[in-house]
Amino acid sequence: MPAPDDFDYDAALAACAQGQSQALAQIYARESRYLLGVALRIVRQRQHAEDVLHDAFVAIWQRATTFDAARGAGRGWIYSVVRNTALNWVRNHARDVPVDEESGAALEDEMAVQHHASARDAGETRVDLGRLDGCLEQLEPGRRECIVLAYVDGCSHGEIAERTHTPLGTVKAWINRGMRALRDCMT
Amino acid sequence: MNPNTPTSLPDDDDLQSLAGEYVLGTLSAAKRREVEARMAGEPALRDAVDGWEQRLHPLTALAEPVEPSPTLWARIERSVAPQTSAAADSVKRAATGVQTWWNNLNLWRGLAGTGFAAAAVLAAVLVVRIQTPVTPQYLVVLVAPQDKAPGWVVQTSGSSREQLSLIPLGTVAVPADKSLQFWTKADGWRGPVSLGLVQPGRALRVPIEKLPPLEPNQLFELTLEPANGSPLDRPTGPIQFIGRAVKVL
Numbered sequence: 463m464p465a466p467d468d469f470d471y472d473a474a475l476a477a478c479a480q481g482q483s484q485a486l487a488q489i490y491a492r493e494s495r496y497l498l499g500v501a502l503r504i505v506r507q508r509q510h511a512e513d514v515l516h517d518a519f520v521a522i523w524q525r526a527t528t529f530d531a532a533r534g535a536g537r538g539w540i541y542s543v544v545r546n547t548a549l550n551w552v553r554n555h556a557r558d559v560p561v562d563e564e565s566g567a568a569l570e571d572e573m574a575v576q577h578h579a580s581a582r583d584a585g586e587t588r589v590d591l592g593r594l595d596g597c598l599e600q601l602e603p604g605r606r607e608c609i610v611l612a613y614v615d616g617c618s619h620g621e622i623a624e625r626t627h628t629p630l631g632t633v634k635a636w637i638n639r640g641m642r643a644l645r646d647c648m649t
Numbered sequence: 650m651n652p653n654t655p656t657s658l659p660d661d662d663d664l665q666s667l668a669g670e671y672v673l674g675t676l677s678a679a680k681r682r683e684v685e686a687r688m689a690g691e692p693a694l695r696d697a698v699d700g701w702e703q704r705l706h707p708l709t710a711l712a713e714p715v716e717p718s719p720t721l722w723a724r725i726e727r728s729v730a731p732q733t734s735a736a737a738d739s740v741k742r743a744a745t746g747v748q749t750w751w752n753n754l755n756l757w758r759g760l761a762g763t764g765f766a767a768a769a770v771l772a773a774v775l776v777v778r779i780q781t782p783v784t785p786q787y788l789v790v791l792v793a794p795q796d797k798a799p800g801w802v803v804q805t806s807g808s809s810r811e812q813l814s815l816i817p818l819g820t821v822a823v824p825a826d827k828s829l830q831f832w833t834k835a836d837g838w839r840g841p842v843s844l845g846l847v848q849p850g851r852a853l854r855v856p857i858e859k860l861p862p863l864e865p866n867q868l869f870e871l872t873l874e875p876a877n878g879s880p881l882d883r884p885t886g887p888i889q890f891i892g893r894a895v896k897v898l
Contacts, residue, residue, distance in 0.1 A: 483729060490722055499712040504674070512721050516728065523729040533699050538706045545674070545709070553678035591707040612673045614711045619675055641669040642662075648704050 471536030478526035486523050489540065497544045504548040504616030511548070518547040552616050597647035605640030608633055661693075668697035672705055719866060719893070723790075727797055791869055791890035813844075815853035823849050823873070830874045832884055833860070835867040846878050847871060867894040 469492060477485030494515065501518070502511040522543050529539050591598065598606050607626060611617040619637070623630040670676050671684045688695045802816045815831065823829055831853065834841035844855045857863075872879070873886040 483726070486729065487722070487726075490725065494717050494721070495714040496709070496712070498717045499714045500709050502715050503712045508715075511715070512717060515717060516721060516725050519725045520728045534703055538702055541706060541709050542672075542702045549674045550678070550681060553676070553681055591710065594704065594707045609673065610708065610711065612675050613705055613708045616674050618677075622675075637670070637673070637675065638666060641666070641673070644704065645665060645669070 471540065472529075472531045475522075475526045475529045475536045475539070478523055479529070483523075486519065489522070490519060493537075493540065497541065500541065501544055501548045503614055504545065505551055506616075510551065514548045514551050515544065518544040521547060549616060553618075593648060594644075597644050600647060601640050601643055602636075604628070605636040605643070608636050609640050609644070612637065664694055664697050665701075668694060669701050671698060672701035730797060791871060791892040793890055794888060813855040813857055815847065815855070817850050817852065821849040826876050827873050827886070828876050828878055829871050829889060830878050830884065830886075831855075831869070831871055833867060833869045835861065835864045837864075840883050841868070841870075843878070843882075846874075863894055865894060868892075869894065 469488075471489070474485040474489050478489075497518070498511055498515050501514045502508065505511050505514055522540060525543070529536065598609070601609070604626070608622050611622050611625060617625065619630060619633050622628070622637075623633045626633070628636075667676075667684060671681065676684065684694070684698070688698060802818060821829070829847040829849065831844040831847050832841040833844055842860070845853060847853050868891070870884070870891040871889045872884040873889055874884065875886075879885045
């Protein structure tokens with residue numbers, strides 16, 4: 463992650479709202495590789511992820527006037543725009559309908575590689591999740607995994623049930639309780 | 650009823666649950682649209698969504714960084730550039746589609762047909778297929794530095810694969826005592842190589858076996874030069890169109 467240090471995301475978004483495209487270029491230069499990583503985990507195909515990032519940056523540019531620093535940090539707002547663009551893409555493209563055997567196998571291979579890579583990365587770099595980390599640690603592992611699979615990998619309830627070999631109803635209940643516990647922990 | 654019971658609690662739980670699953674991403678497309686529509690008129694729902702976005706945001710750090718392809722920023726830049734014509738809008742719409750706009754020859758031809766290119770805006774698309782067993786395919790969008798609008802298509806055809814064809818999409822105004830010269834330079838080259846003079850409104854054929862294999866990011870440009878071309882082995886006049894090769898296959 464780039465150190466959220468000297469760069470003023472709120473000011474950059476304000477500049478975008480005034481039509482200064484240089485500010486959008488600065489955000490892109492700084493964040494595009496991290497944002498593409500976030501989008502790729504959710505949509506899983508490189509070309510789609512780049513389309514998502516394109517659409518998200520156009521949205522950032524067009525909706526910068528609606529950004530309100532009083533409601534949250536600019537950097538978080540940018541990530542939310544990208545995640546929402548990616549999530550809308552996967553939900554609209556109904557990834558969770560049954561795929562044919564061949565592409566299903568390819569997808570599994572791809573997911574296995576990504577899963578391995580992310581597990582390795584998380585283990586080696588031990589990214590700092592701050593307060594959330596402690597609260598996640600307190601969750602039962604099953605609930606924690608469901609939340610991470612949903613948020614980071616864009617998995618639907620059905621996909622999580624499949625990947626964790628857990629009944630759908632249990633997945634829904636775990637997520638519900640896990641989220642409630644997170645909120646209690648972080649309030 | 651016990652007046653001390655906060656009656657809003659169950660509602661709040663439902664709201665938090667809905668907001669939480671919206672941010673988590675587990676809602677269906679229809680539910681997502683519903684939440685997005687409701688947020689505008691329900692500050693409590695919007696607050697709940699904001700809260701969840703902030704709570705879960707650190708998890709974005711778990712996604713490993715991926716370098717975007719070098720052309721993505723140019724694509725974004727074109728899409729956010731001030732849109733001054735219907736033609737430019739159609740470029741923008743096409744750019745957001747699943748099929749990338751630069752593969753759409755009809756789009757470029759259509760733009761020329763609308764008189765867009767006649768407004769003295771110049772650009773070119775160059776599609777190069779090198780017929781090797783791997784068959785890498787490159788493409789270059791040459792855009793006018795100011796207008797970024799299409800004016801030319803360059804490609805190889807199956808029957809003449811040793812040749813590039815620069816195909817004009819419209820007429821180009823060049824002063825009588827000047828000419829347009831076509832150049833290319835790859836990153837490792839010492840200087841640019843001339844691909845010849847371009848006649849306004851006329852196609853230019855370039856044999857590609859004279860060239861080293863095309864490389865990703867290879868620079869192509871058209872410059873305004875004296876009538877007989879640049880007196881030097883490099884451009885001397887202003888750049889009229891410029892772009893870089895992108896490997897698309």
